[in-house]
Every structure is written in C-alpha cells, then in structure tokens.
Amino acid sequence: MDPKPNDKRSVLTWIEDRVNLTEIISFLSVFGLLPSELDSRKRVREALGEVMRRPLPSYARWPHVLGILSFILFLFLGLTGTMLAFYYQPTADVAYSSVTLIARDVAFGGLIHQVHYWAAVLFLLVLGARVIRFFFTGLYARGREAIWMVAVLTFVFATIADMTGRLLPWDTAGYWTTIRAREVTDALPILGPITAFLVGGSGLDSLVLTRYYVLHIAVFPLILVLLFYIHFSSVRRVGLSRVDRAPGTRSLRVAMYDLLLLVLFMVGGLITFAVLLPHSFGVVADPFTTPPDAHPPWYLLAPHALMEAFPAFVPKFLRGLIPEIMLAAVLFLPFLDPESGSGTRRRLFRNVGIGVLLLWVVLTVAGWRLEVGR
C-alpha cells in the first residue's frame, strides 16, 4: 500500500504506512473472533468497518456461547498459567514449596492460582456441556462430523490436561489423585500403554513430574490450540448451527460487544469463585502414606466404577475395553447415526443418550462411594 500524504495524520496512519495491521488483525479470524478474514489490501478501519457491519448470529449468546466461552477460558488459563510458570519449579524437591511461595508470598499469586484452578474447572464443565448440547440438538448430523469429533476430542484432551495439572503442586491430594488416575488409565488396553510411554513407566517421581509439567504447559495446550483452530475454520465452512432462533439479525459489531460482556462476566465469576470458594491448600505429598480418601479425578470415577463392577475373573484388559469402546462410540457417533434428523431413529438415539448420561452419573456416584464414602 502506498503512503498517502494527504491522509489524516494520525499515529494509526503512521503505523499503518509501515505495518500491515489489517493482516495481523485478520489472524484473529483463525480463532473465531472474526467470522471471516479481513481484506488485507484495505486499511484496518475500513476493513474492520466492513466486516463489522456484516450480519451474523451472535455467537457470544446462548446457545452458541459455549464454543467461544471455552476458547476464552482456554486463553485465560494460558494467561494465568504463564504467570504461575514464572515462579513454579517442576521438580519433586521444590515443587510444593514453589507453589506455596506463589500462593503465600507472591503479590496476587494466591488469586492467580485460585483463578487458574477455577478456570480449569469451568473449562471442563463448559466443554462437557457443549458436547451434551451438540448431542441433544442433533448437531452431529451429516456435514458436521468433524465439528462433533473435534468437540469430543477437545473435551477428552482438556480432561487429560487437567489431570497433568493436578500433579504439579505435589501436594497430597494431587499426588494421590494422580496415582489413582494412573491405576485407572494403566488398566486400559490401548490408551494405557500410550500413557505409560508418554510418562515413562508407571512410577511417579521427580522426572515424571517434569514430564507432566511439559505435557501440561506445552504438549496438551498445543493440541487444544490445534483442535480449536480446526473447529473455528470448519465452522466457517459449515456455518453456525442451523437451530438459530434469529439468524442474521445482528451485526458483528453487536456481537463484539456481547463478547466483551461475556469476557467481563467470566472474569468476574472466576474472581468471585476464587475469593468466596477458594480451593483448599493441602500438605506436601508423602509417597509413603496413602490418605484414606485418595480417589481418581471426577471424570475417571465412572470408568473406575465400571471396571471395579466386574468380578475378579474377568481379565483386566477386557474391563478396560468397555470404557474405551464407549468413548469410541461417542467419538464416531455421526457415523453410527448419520441421519440424525429423522423421527423414530432420532428418538431412539436421544433415549440412548439420556440412558448413557444417567449411567455416567450413577457410575460416578458409585465410584465416589467406592473411594470416599467407604
């Protein structure tokens, strides 16, 4: 773009003459913050004004909100996680004391720590709710297979990322939750060996902590970024869900304000949770003393209870196969039920889905009673 000397001399113009801001901002469309790429030949005001006026359903409002909310939570987790990483030391000797330092001595460290915790809790809940919404509104039908599978995989990888994060404080609860979680995952026939390979055996020592740390801050976030990218780019091809109540009634500018409000209330909610319901700070992990309430994380209680429900003579790999088959069935649901719009079949799948959800809840309660309510 040629510099135009007659233009209004503003700082923005000065910068724009030298840097292609439009293309830089266009990058945001990759993560769903803009519905389409900007025309990078135009100046940023012009290009943004053009795209802002474009009509589109507000994705920062129910029922589309879950997708963008999960992504914003992810960004927030990245932000707070980076702050924590400035002080955290991933070795068994000093991990606990470095977390204590963050929570006790670093200015606002305790708040950042709590917000990171609550953002993780909310992240999983939102992703889970999104999968459930997709299922009950039939949003896995022909054409949306990729979006459904990516949604399921995002939830799965988010739970694994959560699991790796639980070990990092090296406190009793985190340490023993990890031990119990590994007992469940090691019993799985295909995923178990993969986990063992990634972590390097079935032990739990300082080196494993460092590996969990790398998985937590580099590997799984990258996988999640990739999944979000696939999701948002696919949505631009396939379109937002077709059950819109009032499609095309708003412009992107309005949607942006909605997004701003969403971020505002999300941060407000997280800080409120962090202050009023702080996650209790435990004591340092002692590998020689198993606490009586050591239990796997909540999302593993159901598979754990399912595997425990079988009598002892059923081989371990057979028990582990059932949760894996169920996960595969959920992942490949679009191919099991390609005509998700039609009458009786739809009702059948819906009822099966309700059944599976109820079973999940019952098994989770059973797993909890098995471990903690003894």
Place this chain on the structure above:
Amino acid sequence: MSGVAWLLRIAAVVVLAAPVSAQDAPTEAITLPGGHEETKPPARTVPAGAKPKGTSKMCGVCHSEVRVKYEQGAHDREGIGCTSCHGGNADAITVGSAHTGGYRGVPARRAIPALCASCHADVTKMRFYNLPSDQYALYQTSQHGVLLAKGDSNAAVCTDCHGVHEIRPPEDPQSRVFGRNIPSTCGTCHGTPSFQARYKRKDNPVTDYRKGVHGRAYLTGASDTAPECTACHGSHGATPPGVGDVEKVCGQCHETAREYFVGSAHKQAMDDAGIPECAACHHSHNTIAVAPQKISTVCQECHDEGEPPLRVATTLERMIAEASEEIAKADSLVAQAASIPLYVEDYRSRLQDARTALLESAPVTHSLDTTLVEPHTRRARSIAATVSEEVDEKLSSRWWHKVGLGLFWFYLLLTAAIITRARRRAAADSKR
C-alpha cells in the same frame, strides 16, 4: 610362573592351616610376580571356618541331634565342649570309654544352677567375656531359687529360660531370652492356666501383659523401651515386688510420676491398707494409661462420689479437658489458616509447646494437688488461647478481600452498563 611364587603360595597355605603358630605371625607383605604388594592382616586365633578346640568332638557321632542344637549356641563358639557339663572323654572312640572319667550323664534338675554357676559365678572366668557373675547369687534370692531350694522341682532352673544345648546370647533375636521373646519364654509356665492353678493363681500375667499398654507398645515394635517381664520382676532374681515397692519398680522409668506419688497422701495410705500403689489404678500386668476424662471413674473404685478426693478428681479432669479443648480449637484454626495458605510455622511450634505443657501435667496429677497441676494446664491453655486469638485475627483481617470483591463488582457492573449502552447504539445503527 616362578619358583618363588610357588614357595609363597605353599607358605600361605601353611600359615592358614596352622592357627596357633599364625597367632604370633606379624603382618607380612607378599610380593606378587607382577610387582604388586598385598598386605595380609595377622591371622585370627580361630580362622574362619576352622573348628575351635573343645567342641562336641566324638560325642556328636552318637548324639548327632544334640550336636546340631549345640552348634547353634554360644558355648560351641567359645569352645566350651560337652565334657564341660557332662564330664567323660570326648576323644574316646567307644561308648564305654567315652562315658568314663568323671562322666556325669544328664545333670539332675536341682543340680543345674550350681553346675552353670561353676563357671558363670567365677569372676576370673567371666571377666574376659564382660559377663556378670552374680546371676547365681541373684537366683538363690529369687522365687525360682527359693522354691527350688525347698524341693519344688517345678521352679525354673537356668535351662528352662536359656535352653539346654542351644544356648544363644540375649542379643540374638532367635534366643529365648531376647527382649521380645521374653514374654513367651516366661509364658511357657506363667501363661499356662494349669501351672498358675498349682500356685493358686487365677490370673494369666502373660496374656494380661500382651493386652496392656506396655505389651502393646513393646511387642508391636512401637517402642523399644517399654518393659517386658524382667524389666519389672528382674531376670535371675525374679521376684514380684511387694506392696511398698511397686512405686520403686515403676519409678525406674516413670521417675516424675513416682516423685509426685511418693509425696502424695496416697503413698502412706495405700501402704497401710495393703494396696499395691501404682497397680491399684494402672493395674499390674494389663497396664492402662488412665485417660484424662476417666480420672474420676478410676478414683470411684475406692472413693465415693461427693467426697473431697473425688472433687479433686473432677477438678483435674476439668483442668486437663479445658487445656486440650483450647489446643484442639487452636489446631483447627491453624489448619484453616494453612489451607489458604498463611504462615503457620510459628503457631505450629507454639502449639507444640502447649502440648508439651499438657503432657507435663500428667505426672503431676499423681501429687493429688490441683495447685501443682494448675500451672501446667494453665500454660497449655494460655499458649493455645493466644495462638487462637492471633490466627483468628489474621483470618478475620481478610475481610478486605470481600470488600475488594464488592468494589470489583461495582466497577465490573459499571463497565457492563457502558458496554450495554454502546451495544444498544450499535444494534440501532445496524438496523438502519
């Protein structure tokens, strides 16, 4: 290989094979063909693997079962052979000639203590093993010795506790007189109801001991210093302590409690009434630690309700209960602060002081004097109360977090209002 090396090899074999001559051999350096030097330590009197003198020798040929047991014991290691106790000729090759020459056969039960004493009461023989030589003298004063002298063949002799041929030293865990094996060794007689009945005793001191605090602490390995039978009764001079001596026995470990007990009204009164002192409240073998909340229950075994002694008991109970409640309260506050987390290391160590003070009050209760107990419980209570107060203040000073949250929400809602307004305008614009 050079001839010199061969000679050295032969010399080394000769040195090893001749223990007596090797005793005098000085440290020698052997030069190996490669020029390396190997320093040999002086050979021991009894080289490893070689049999010392005075072992079972020919006796073991016929008495092989005895020999197997005997070789597990300390006597074999020290070269005290069969003939030392049984007489006879250990080098003889026929039964007839072996059982001659002062052959004693199986010693009579009554003669065993004196037989063992022929060496073990001999200072000149025991000195080099650093073993005491007063066991026989002690034994003769013990109930075992007294009854044996009276002709009671049931009374224990040396071999009943130490074993006959397989006599292991007390520090050997397989020994019958190893600390943790002692209750079952004594129990072979005193833990048998028929044996107890013969001496008109209905109790079973061994099973009682196993149930008591001492037995549980010692036999489970929780404590290495808790007493077994001999710690209170003595081993060779084993005798039950009489009424006036119980406090002396218990006081060997429970020094402070004894000090306060001896100074209390209980001492004289109990001795006069023939009550076995410590054992009256704590029992003898099935020892109990009287819990602070059970003090008055135990006192009621002798004293009636409403009497001054029972009032002392309830006062003690109350003082200790108040102190422990205060400590428990401070503990929970400190745990609450630690879960935030706040700095609690100082509070934890101060609470440890409070616990120590409370612990110190326990032996003082034996004085039956509340004014002596009170300083300890007061100290425990006041430390804990101060800690509670300080932690409470720290916890409640976090009120500004909630004020901050309120201010934050005020700002947040204000921002939201501005955004909503802008949004409404934008929506109106886009409709135009």
